[in-house]
Amino acid sequence: xxxxxxxxxxxxxxxxxxxxxxxxxxxxxxxxxxxxxxxxxxxxxxxxxxxxxxxxxxxxxxxxxxxxxxxxxxxxxxxxxxxxxxxxxxxxxxxxxxxxxxxxxxxxxxxxxxxxxxxxxxxxxxxxxxxxxxxxxxxxxxxxxxxxxxxxxxxxxxxxxxxxxxxxxxxxxxxxxxxxxxxxxxxxxxxxxxxxxxxxxxxxxxxxxxxxxxxxxxxxxxxxxxxxxxxxxxxxxxxxxxxxxxxxxxxxxxxxxxxxxxxxxxxxxxxxxxxxxxxxxxxxxxxxxxxx
Amino acid sequence: xxxxxxxxxxxxxxxxxxxxxxxxxxxxxxxxxxxxxxxxxxxxxxxxxxxxxxxxxxxxxxxxxxxxxxxxxxxxxxxxxxxxxxxxxxxxxxxxxxxxxxxxxxxxxxxxxxxxxxxxxxxxxxxxxxxxxxxxxxxxxxx
Numbered sequence: 241x242x243x244x245x246x247x248x249x250x251x252x253x254x255x256x257x258x259x260x261x262x263x264x265x266x267x268x269x270x271x272x273x274x275x276x277x278x279x280x281x282x283x284x285x286x287x288x289x290x291x292x293x294x295x296x297x298x299x300x301x302x303x304x305x306x307x308x309x310x311x312x313x314x315x316x317x318x319x320x321x322x323x324x325x326x327x328x329x330x331x332x333x334x335x336x337x338x339x340x341x342x343x344x345x346x347x348x349x350x351x352x353x354x355x356x357x358x359x360x361x362x363x364x365x366x367x368x369x370x371x372x373x374x375x376x377x378x379x380x381x382x383x384x385x386x387x388x389x390x391x392x393x394x395x396x397x398x399x400x401x402x403x404x405x406x407x408x409x410x411x412x413x414x415x416x417x418x419x420x421x422x423x424x425x426x427x428x429x430x431x432x433x434x435x436x437x438x439x440x441x442x443x444x445x446x447x448x449x450x451x452x453x454x455x456x457x458x459x460x461x462x463x464x465x466x467x468x469x470x471x472x473x474x475x476x477x478x479x480x481x482x483x484x485x486x487x488x489x490x491x492x493x494x495x496x497x498x499x500x501x502x503x504x505x506x507x508x509x510x511x512x513x514x515x516x517x518x519x520x521x522x523x524x525x526x527x528x529x530x531x532x
Numbered sequence: 533x534x535x536x537x538x539x540x541x542x543x544x545x546x547x548x549x550x551x552x553x554x555x556x557x558x559x560x561x562x563x564x565x566x567x568x569x570x571x572x573x574x575x576x577x578x579x580x581x582x583x584x585x586x587x588x589x590x591x592x593x594x595x596x597x598x599x600x601x602x603x604x605x606x607x608x609x610x611x612x613x614x615x616x617x618x619x620x621x622x623x624x625x626x627x628x629x630x631x632x633x634x635x636x637x638x639x640x641x642x643x644x645x646x647x648x649x650x651x652x653x654x655x656x657x658x659x660x661x662x663x664x665x666x667x668x669x670x671x672x673x674x675x
Contacts, residue, residue, distance in 0.1 A: 499639075501555075
C-alpha cells in the first residue's frame with residue numbers, strides 16, 4: 241500500500257513529458273505493476289505448494305520394445321494443484337516427463353469409462369479420484385485380470401464379448417397399434433432400472449471380481465447388470481424375459497456370483513450390482529419353480 | 533484371465549490388505565466350511581474306532597478297564613490340545629452359522645446396504661461366544 245501511495249505523484253507527472261522518453265505511460269505503468277503483483281502472488285502460491293508434489297508410481301510395460309518387456313514401476317513427481325485427479329497427474333507426467341506413458345482417457349468427467357485404473361489397490365476411474373483423497377505414493381496400475389497391451393492400457397475385448405453375450409438390446413417385436421404410438425415405460429419401471437442404466441462399461445467391476453478372475457466364461461457383474469436392465473423392462477414380453485433368464489441361469493451366469501460385493505464396492509457409478517445379480521437369481525428360481 | 537507375463541502379487545492373495553468386508557466374509561466362509569467338513573470326517577473316523585463298545589469290547593485307560601467308547605472319549609478329552617481344538621471348532625461353527633444367516637439375507641435381498649456391518653457383527657459375536665465358551669471347554673485341563 242505504501243509504495244503505491246509514493247508512486248502516485250510520479251504517475252501524475254508522467255503525462256507532462258510529451259515524448260515519454262524513459263517514462264512509461266501511466267496506464268502501462270499500472271499494468272506493469274499489476275503484472276508484477278500477479279507474478280509475485282503466483283510465486284508465493286507456488287512456493288506454498290512446492291512441498292506438495294504428487295508422488296506417482298506408474299506401472300510400465302511395453303511388449304514391443306525389447307528394453308521395456310520387463311514390467312517396472314516408473315516414479316513421477318508432479319506438482320500438486322487443488323482439485324487434481326489421478327488422471328490430471330498422469331496427463332501432466334505424460335506431457336512433461338515421458339511422452340511414451342500410455343493410458344486411455346477421453347471425457348475426463350467419469351462418463352466415457354476409458355480410464356479405469358488400479359489405483360492404490362482398488363479399481364477406480366482416474367478422472368474421478370482426487371489425489372488429495374489418496375495416500376502417497378499413488379500407485380497406478382492397469383486393471384488386474386485383464387491382459388496388458390501397454391503400460392496402463394488393458395485388452396477390453398473379453399469384457400466387451402461378455403457385455404454383448406447377454407443381448408443388450410431391446411427385443412420387443414409386437415409394436416403398439418398406430419404409426420405414431422410410442423412404447424411407453426411406466427415411471428415406476430424406469431425408476432426400477434434407473435441405476436442399472438448408468439453403466440459406463442469401464443470394466444472396473446469385472447476386474448475386481450474374484451470369480452471372474454478364475455472363470456473366464458463368467459458373464460461378470462457388468463454384463464449381468466446390463467441384462468438386468470432389459471429383463472426388468474416391462475415393455476418386453478414375458479417370453480423375451482424368459483429367454484433372457486435362460487441366458488443368465490447358465491452355469492457361468494448369475495449363479496457364479498458368490499456375493500463378495502467387490503463389484504459394488506468399486507463401481508464408479510454406484511450401481512448396486514450385487515443387488516441386481518441377486519434379484520436375477522430370484523427371478524431365475526421363480527421361473528423354474530413349479531408347484532405341481 | 534490369461535497373463536502374458538508375471539505381475540507379481542497384484543493378481544492374487546498378496547492383495548489381502550486391500551480386501552473389502554465382503555471379500556473377507558467370503559474367504560472366512562470358505563475356510564470355516566472346509567474346517568467343518570474336515571471335522572465331520574474326523575468325527576466319523578474317531579467314533580467308528582469306538583464302535584466295538586456295542587459288543588462289550590474293553591480297553592485300558594489310565595490303569596482302569598473301561599469300554600472302548602468311554603475310553604476313546606475320555607482319552608481324547610484329557611488332552612489339552614483337543615480342548616483347544618474344540619474351542620476352535622465352536623468358533624468356526626458359530627461364524628459359519630452367523631455368516632450363513634447373513635448370506636441368506638443377502639440372497640433374499642434384505643439389507644444389502646449394510647452387508648459389511650453384518651459381517652463385522654457376525655465376527656464380533658463369534659469372538660464373544662468363543663471367549664465365553666473357553667471356561668467350559670477347558671474345564672479340568674487348563675482351568
